[in-house]
Amino acid sequence: MGAYSGWVHRIHELINHWYRNHARQLPWRSAEASPWAIMVSEFMLQQTPVNRVLPVYTQWIARWPEPADLAAEPLSEALIAWGRLGYPRRAQRLHAAAVEITRSHGGKVPGTEAELRALPGVGDYTAAAIACFAFGEPTVVVDTNIRRVHARLFGGAALPEPHPRASEFRRAREVQPSDRHTANLWNISVMELGALVCTARSPKCDECPVFAQCAWIAAGRPEPHYTPKGQSWAGTDRQVRGEIMAVLRHSPEPVPAASFLEDLTGAPAAEYTGLQKLNAPLEQRQRALAGLIQDGLAMQSETLVHLPR
DNA sequence: GAAACGTGGAG
């Protein structure tokens, strides 16, 4: 903690107290949520809003309550159950992680950051989050919500830097409560504050428990010093990949590769969901399909394409 | 380190 430990301690109290009174009731926060359930939620929540995760999460946990349950299934089942959550490689990596946990960790999610970090699809954030939320470790959790709260509250800036800097993680460690239990609560409390109050656009400062302590408020709420560059989407390979995956998820049988590659203009009504949307240039459709196969999200045997088993 | 990687709700 540093020279301003007393001041930061007051902020710990205010934000943690706010969390106790305002936190959402989410299934992965219940006392019954297993480490595996929490791990599943963390995978699904990567770059994906809570409201869209909720229904998929519930069905996933009911169907595969332990890592070994998922590990026993072919990858195709995970990809289908993932539905339209987006970034299907997360489902692929979650499946791979379940296999690894079953094989090397006795079927139990490991409890240390280092062990978690070694699993497929688990980066610095997810390892810290699982260790904290599932095992009570006082790790330093840094996600997009926490980065934004720190940038405003401690940094006086409207937004964090486009790319995380080393100084951000140093500051996160400095403001971390020294007490184990307080630190554990702090991680989720700051994240929730960022999600509900200290939001990216139009933050609800009148509801903020640390309004009086906020450096951004004190500075007069200056504008961001950069303009975020939007994520391109229309016409990208990602869009075409998504459409191909949608077809494969809905098709009970392998799909002729030609149906993805041939010119669909004027073709009879598509046999598979979404197929008629595949109006991208031939070269792009070829590239997207090849990419999916390269990434192990699809397989091709002879002229047929199917989900990987 | 930049770029790629899905999807759909909100403003």
Place this chain on the structure above:
DNA sequence: TCTCCAAGTTT
């Protein structure tokens, strides 16, 4: 309508 953005990871 269109842009922004949501509990990131991997190459």
